[in-house]
Amino acid sequence: MRTTTDAKIAVFCYGNPAREDDGLGPELARRLEGLSLPQVTVESDYQLMVEDAALISESALVVFVDAALAGEEPFSFRQLAERPEAGYMSHSIDPDRLLGLTRETFGRCPPAYALAIRGYSFEMFKEGLTDRASSNLTEALSYLVGFLRTEGAEQHHILRRGTAGAGERASGGLK
C-alpha cells in the first residue's frame, strides 16, 4: 500500500479473493498500485470498515471498487450519495453508509463514486477470476485510470489555486 502526504484521491477496493469474481476489487487494487498514479492512495481489504472514514475525510475524492453480482457489463460507474443510517450489527459497512458516517464523525465528506465491475461466479473457497470478469476488469481499470488522471490533475490544480479545500469541492457530474 502506498500512502503519500500529497495523495488526495482514495480508491477503496474490496472483496474476497477466495470467492472467485468477488476478488475483482483486490485484483484491481493490485494492478492500480503498480501504476503508482500521483496523488492516489489505494486501499485493499475484504470489506469496508468504519476506520476508512478517517482517510475518506482527508481525501478530496473517493472511489469505491467492488464486484457486482448483477447489473451492467462490463462495469458501471456512478456517483454515490451519503446515507446517514446505521446498520443493525454489521462489522463492515456499505459505501453510502460509510460516507454518511464520515460526514457525521468528521464533519466533511468528499464526492464519491462507485465502480461496480460485473462478476459472474462467486463460489466459496475458489480462487481466480472468470474469463469474462477478467475482461471486464481490464476495461474497468482502463476507465478508472483515465478518470483518476483527469480528476487527479483537477485536484492538483484546485489545491494549487487554493480555491477549495480537500473534501469540499463541489461535485459535478462525471467527466
Add this chain to the structure above:
Amino acid sequence: MATESPAYKRVIIEPVTRVEGHGKVSLLLDEAGKVKQARFHVVEFRGFERFVQGRPFWEAPVLVQRLCGICPVSHHLAAAKAMDRIVGADTLPPTAEKMRRLMHYGQFFQSHSLHFFHLVSPDLLFGFDADPAIRNVVGVIRKHPDLAVQGVMMRKFGQEIIKATAGKKVHGTGAIPGGINKNLSIPERDFLLKDADKMVEWAKGAVEIAKNYTVEHIKTLASFADFPSNHLSLVRSDGALEIYHGGLRAIDADGKKIFDHVDYLQFPEYLAEEVRNWSYMKFPFIRSLGPEKGWYRVGPLARINACDFIDTPEAEAARKEFFAAVGDGPCNLSMAYHWARMIETLYAAEKIRELLNDPDLQGTDLVTKGERRRVGIGVIEAPRGTLFHYYEVDDNDLIVAANLIVSTTNNNESINRAVARVADTDLSGQKITEGLLNHVEVAIRAYDPCLSCATHAMGQMPLSVELYDHEEHLIDRKIKD
C-alpha cells in the same frame, strides 16, 4: 456500461457480503404457550475443512484468513501455531513470538473497539430500550462526537498494528510456520508508539462507560439473559489472563475448576462437539460433563472469570473493580460481556505500549524449526473466544485433515440460552413485539457473534425472529434489517 446516471444506486453485493451471516432465531412454544426452546440458526454451510485438504501445510496461515473478513488475524495466528508444531518449532525466537503477540493485541484492540463503539455504545449510552431512531451509531456521533472519533481512531490504530506486523490487511503473511517473516522497523515502531499513550487513555474511558452502565443498571441486567454456565479460556501458567499461548482452564458457574492448565494439544480428549439436526453450527461441550451439562461460555467474560489476575496495572485495577461491582466468583450476566470486553481492550492497549518499547521487536532471528510432525494443533484466544485449529499433514507436506472449532461455535449453546431467557421473560401471547425483537438483538450482540466465521461462509446480518407453536407451525415472524 453506465456512467451518466447522477442518481444514487447501491452497488449490488448483498448475496456475497462479507460479514457475520444471516441471524435467524426460532422460538418454539409448548402447549401452554411458554417458550420451550430458542434456536439461533445460521443458514450457511461448512466447507472450509475440505477446502484446505490437499494444500501444502505452509499455505494454511494465509488460506485460513479467507474464513473470515472480521478476524482473519486470529485464524492466521492459530494456523501458524498449528504449523509450528508441524515443523517442530516448539519455542519461537523472541522476536517472532513478540511480533505475533503484537499482531494479536492489535487485533483485539481493533475488534473490541469496533464492537463497542459502533455496535454496543448506542445501547449503553441511550439504554437498550431507547428509540431505535436514536439508539444507533449516528445517534452516538451526534450526542458524543468525541467518542465517535475515538472509536474510529482506535479501530484504525489496531489496523495499523496489524499492517505493520502481518504485512498487509488482506491475506497477511507475517506469521509463517516456525516464526515470522519480518521484524518491526524503527520507523514503524515510532509511528505506532506516538499514539500508544493516547490509546491507553481512550481505552480507560471506554472501560468507564461500560462500568458506569453496568453498575447503574445492575438490577435490570441481573435478570436479563442471565444464566449460570461453565467458562473456558486459556490462562498463563501463573493464572494470568493470556490470549496468545497458555493452558486450558474450565471453571463451573461457582468458580470451581473442572480442569486446569491442560496442554491444549490434548484438547480433543477434553472437548467434544455435538451435532443437532437443526443447526449447521456444532455444539461443543466438556467431555467429562457430557452435552447436557458440559457446554460453556468463551470470550471476554469467560476469560475475565477464568483468570486469576491481569498482568497489566490498569486492566488489573479494572478487573478488581469489575468483581467488586458484580460480586466475587464467576459473573454470569450476559450483559457483563461488554465491561469485560473493554477491560480486555485496555489490557491490549497496555500490552501494545509495553511491546513497542521492547527492542526484541527489532531482532533478526525470525524463524526456527525442529523435528517434523504429522499433527499440528494451534489454540488461541480470539476476540470472541477460544479458537481451535487442528490439522493432519502427510509425508508430501499436504494437509489431509482439518477441524476448526471457532469462537462463536464455542458460544453456540450460550447464545441459545441467552435468547431463550430473554424470550421467556418478554414473550406475551403469540406475537413478536418490537420490544422482544429488540431484547433478542441486544442479547445476541453481547456475544459479538461472527457467523461468517462460524459457518465458514459470508452473508449479511438481518435478524429474523420466528415464533412456532407447540406443533411447530409458524405463527409470527419479524425481521430487523
